[in-house]
Structures are given as structure tokens and as C-alpha cells.
Amino acid sequence: MLEDIRRELAGLEDKGRLRTLRTISERRGPFVEIEGRRLLNLASNDYLGLSVGLEPDKILEILREFGTGAGASRLLSGNHLYYEILEETLRSLYGRPALVFASGYLANLGVLSGLLGRRDVVFADKLIHASLIDGLRLSGATFYRYPHLNLELLEDLLKEHRSRFRRAVILTESVFSMDGDFPDLRTLVALKKRYEAFLMVDEAHAVGVFGKRGLGLSEEEGLLEEIDVLIGTFGKALGSYGAFVVTHEEIRRLLISRARSFIFTTALPPVVVAASLSGLRRAVDMERERRKLRELSRKLRRELRLSRGGLQDEVPIVPVIIGEDRKALEVSKRLFEAGFFAPAIRPPTVPEGTARLRLSLSASMDWSHLEPLIGTLRSLACA
Structure with a gap:
């Protein structure tokens, strides 16, 4: 071998x-x-x-208070105070509940596999990130991939296939990581309403860069309230590590019970979550x-x-x-x-x-x- x-x-x-x-x-x-x-x-x-990252004095204070690691998954004893503060800060900024994951890869795996199953369908841009593709495979849902940014062919797929499935998701990145381009979010919002689908947008490369407060391309376009599942990361413009999902309260609750990459992962260390909180707060004013x-x-x-x-x-x-x-x-x-x-x-x-x-x-x-x-x-x- x-x-x-x-x-x-x-x-x-x-x-x-x-x-x-x-x-x-x-x-x-x-x-x-x-x-x-x-x-x-x-x-x-x-x-x-x-x-x-954080100032050295702040890092030492957190280490004295909580130690170096969380010690368990969030559903056991790893859900420390900084998680609550960070998720409440995200809720106040985005106007919707948030859930923090240990990384962007784990967030994409967990959201897709936790929200979808074999009776569901996803319509995804051809050039979505590998983590999203892996999440689709793990979910067991049927998925169709439309040519990059071609929303006319996306609608053709929706017309042909949407009615045969329980839940439907339109899946895209806001800023595509290898091409630096982005879709027409307004048209995607119109399509998700027309065909009764959730719109899921991975904003990993737009958070911090676009929007008055750096909340992403959805904020830049005035569409934050229209995105059903928004994925962001702390590991890029926000300078730390981890990721977050902003979504409906019902979906958040479902993910806590169904997202395997959330349930079976050790929680992030408090000092890392505190660094994410610091980066988020600083980025808003940058x-x-x-x-x-x-x-x-x-x-x-x-x-x-x-x-x-x-x-x-x-x-x-x-x-x-x-x-x-x-x-x-x-x-x-x-x-x-x-x-x-x-x-x-x-x-x-x-x-x-x-x-x-x-x-x-x-x-x-x-x-x-x-x-x-x-x-x-x-x-x-x-x-």
C-alpha cells in the first residue's frame, strides 16, 4: 500500500x-x-x-480566569461566558440569532447536514467552496450545481426540480474566494421568494470588507433581513479563529440538536472567542x-x-x-x-x-x- x-x-x-x-x-x-x-x-x-489579536494584558487576564482550553464540547461544559457575549453581539449587529462554530469548514458541514436530509434539495453555484460541497454530500440531500453566477440557468433548475422536494436551499458565496467576484444578491432574493426556498450565503470573504459596519455584501446591498442563513468567519478580516451562522431562531435551535460538527467538537478556548469578539467590535468601526x-x-x-x-x-x-x-x-x-x-x-x-x-x-x-x-x-x- x-x-x-x-x-x-x-x-x-x-x-x-x-x-x-x-x-x-x-x-x-x-x-x-x-x-x-x-x-x-x-x-x-x-x-x-x-x-x-488581543493586548497581552487582556490575554493574561482571560488565561487566569478560564485557562487555555474549553475542556469539552459546547453542549457539555465548554459553553463559557465569552460564547454568550459573542453571540449576543452578533445578534445585536445582524438583528437575528447567531450560533458560533469552531471553524468555517465545520460551520458549512454542520449547517447543511443539520438542516437538510434526503427529502430536500440544494441549488448551488458551481464554484462554491470545498467545505460547502462536503456539507452537501454529508447531508444526503439532492443537489444541482448551476454554472458560475448564471442565475437564468439557476431559475431553470428551480422550475424543473423544486416542487419534488420538502425543503429547498439556494446556496452561494457572496465573494468567491478564488475569483473575487460575486452574484446578484437581489435576483437571488427574488428567486428564493418565488420558489419558496431558503437563501444561504457564505460571507466568509466579505465580512469586514463590505457594508457600513463590515457585516458583509448583504449589508452593502441592504439585504441582511432577506438572507435566511448567513455564514461568516472570524478567521479572515476579523483576525481570529472560528465562524458563525446568523439565521432564524428555529434553524438555530435545530442546528444545536442536529449539526454533528457542532455537537461533537470541543469548544473553542475562551481566549480565542474573546479575540473574535474583539475583532468583531473593532471591525465595525473600521x-x-x-x-x-x-x-x-x-x-x-x-x-x-x-x-x-x-x-x-x-x-x-x-x-x-x-x-x-x-x-x-x-x-x-x-x-x-x-x-x-x-x-x-x-x-x-x-x-x-x-x-x-x-x-x-x-x-x-x-x-x-x-x-x-x-x-x-x-x-x-x-x-
């Missing part, structure tokens, strides 16, 4: 798809140190630069940083001739499509040598033939950090 695994590893290496880990020895603002090199970090989702981040995104796209117009240019995820896997690896290596950390993104993370660099920006960056990147990419024939 090990020989068979060795052949599989060799096959991945031949295709340029063998993943490896690189150790970061230091982080300072938007920079990281890897293998003795100081690099601008273009591979982080720390959009607001909040991942520096309008200036959001404006800066969105302006950096717009300017970089313009300089790289990747402008798409309107709000799409303000997404802090800038994909530079290379195509072939090995070429993407070579470009990433050359950028590393020039002082930029931008790992190559290859299938199966992205579709075949679309290997790319995913340039992820942060409000902790300045234009002076990014300007040299443009010349480097042009010299590599990537822009």
Missing part, C-alpha cells in the same frame, strides 16, 4: 500538484519571514490587519480601513489591466490567471525571489487550465508596498 501511495505522490509531483508546507518564522504587519527572506504577504485573508482596502484593490486591478467595473473592482482578491500548473509554480517562485509571497493556486482548488496567483490585499498595506509588484508581474508576462 505504501508503494501505491508513493506512485500517487509521484503522479502529483509530475503534474505540478504536490502540496508542501512552508514555515513562517515571523509576521510583522503585511510582511512575513520565510527561509530568511522578508516578503510582502499576498497569501493572507487578514483583510483589515486585525490578526495581531470604515477608514475598508475604504483604503477597497481603493488599493481598485488601483491594483487598474494597473494590472484587470478592471471589471463597479464594486467588483473593490474586492481585495485579485486573481492573475496563468493557466498551466508548472508555469504558475515558476511565476510564484520568481515572485518569492523578488520579495513577494504569492503561492500558486492549482486544481483541484480551481478548474483545470486556470492555475493562478491569488493576490490577497490588506488594509495594513500601502501602495508603496504593491507598486513594485506590478513591474515584476509585467516582466514575467503576467500583466
Whole structure:
């Protein structure tokens, strides 16, 4: 069996798809140190630069009060005070009950498998995150995947299949993590009403970035009350770890009893939940940083001739499509040598033939950090 695994590893290496880990020895603002090199970090989702976390005195206070770990699942003895404060804060911001999960992956697994079963159906965008796909498989529900952002074909699927099932969910991300684009949320709201479906939106890459208070694209579009199940994360723009679901009270109660990834997971340590609470509260007031981040995104796209117009240019995820896997690896290596950390993104993370660099920006960056990147990419024939 090990020989068979060795052949599989060799096959991945031949295709340029063998993943490896690189150790970061230091982080300072938007920079990281890897293998003795100081690099601008273009591979982080720390959009607001909040991942520096809590003040040392606050961390020590929480550790003295609660220790290092929760010690049990939330349904046993792990549901500490900081969970209650965090979920009440989320409720006050979003206007609807919230439930915190241990990670975005576990939230997506738990919500889909806890809410749906074999009598139900999901209509999902083709490019949804792997965690959502795994949640669909775990749920046992029938699911149909429509071409990316093609809401006309989504409606065709709804017309053909919705009436045969008990519950129906329309499933999308708000900002897609590898393409930096987003769907027409207003049309999705209209479709969910027309076909009596729940609308579930994964806002992982929009929380902190969009909306007056940083609550996501749904807030930006004035549609918070229309999203039946909103997934957010603390591990990206909010600078901590974990995830949350904002939904109807009935769905929240059902998830507590049915979501296996909630029931059978040890609760997050109090210091981590407190860091999430701190990040959430700080992000609400970071309008200036959001404006800066969105302006950096717009300017970089313009300089790289990747402008798409309107709000799409303000997404802090800038994909530079290379195509072939090995070429993407070579470009990433050359950028590393020039002082930029931008790992190559290859299938199966992205579709075949679309290997790319995913340039992820942060409000902790300045234009002076990014300007040299443009010349480097042009010299590599990537822009």
C-alpha cells in the first residue's frame, strides 16, 4: 500500500500538484519571514490587519480566569461566558440569532447536514467552496450545481426540480474566494421568494470588507433581513479563529440538536472567542480601513489591466490567471525571489487550465508596498 501511495505522490509531483508546507518564522504587519527572506504577504485573508489579536494584558487576564482550553464540547461544559457575549453581539449587529462554530469548514458541514436530509434539495453555484460541497454530500440531500453566477440557468433548475422536494436551499458565496467576484444578491432574493426556498450565503470573504459596519455584501446591498442563513468567519478580516451562522431562531435551535460538527467538537478556548469578539467590535468601526482596502484593490486591478467595473473592482482578491500548473509554480517562485509571497493556486482548488496567483490585499498595506509588484508581474508576462 505504501508503494501505491508513493506512485500517487509521484503522479502529483509530475503534474505540478504536490502540496508542501512552508514555515513562517515571523509576521510583522503585511510582511512575513520565510527561509530568511522578508516578503510582502499576498497569501493572507487578514483583510483589515486585525490578526495581531488581543493586548497581552487582556490575554493574561482571560488565561487566569478560564485557562487555555474549553475542556469539552459546547453542549457539555465548554459553553463559557465569552460564547454568550459573542453571540449576543452578533445578534445585536445582524438583528437575528447567531450560533458560533469552531471553524468555517465545520460551520458549512454542520449547517447543511443539520438542516437538510434526503427529502430536500440544494441549488448551488458551481464554484462554491470545498467545505460547502462536503456539507452537501454529508447531508444526503439532492443537489444541482448551476454554472458560475448564471442565475437564468439557476431559475431553470428551480422550475424543473423544486416542487419534488420538502425543503429547498439556494446556496452561494457572496465573494468567491478564488475569483473575487460575486452574484446578484437581489435576483437571488427574488428567486428564493418565488420558489419558496431558503437563501444561504457564505460571507466568509466579505465580512469586514463590505457594508457600513463590515457585516458583509448583504449589508452593502441592504439585504441582511432577506438572507435566511448567513455564514461568516472570524478567521479572515476579523483576525481570529472560528465562524458563525446568523439565521432564524428555529434553524438555530435545530442546528444545536442536529449539526454533528457542532455537537461533537470541543469548544473553542475562551481566549480565542474573546479575540473574535474583539475583532468583531473593532471591525465595525473600521470604515477608514475598508475604504483604503477597497481603493488599493481598485488601483491594483487598474494597473494590472484587470478592471471589471463597479464594486467588483473593490474586492481585495485579485486573481492573475496563468493557466498551466508548472508555469504558475515558476511565476510564484520568481515572485518569492523578488520579495513577494504569492503561492500558486492549482486544481483541484480551481478548474483545470486556470492555475493562478491569488493576490490577497490588506488594509495594513500601502501602495508603496504593491507598486513594485506590478513591474515584476509585467516582466514575467503576467500583466
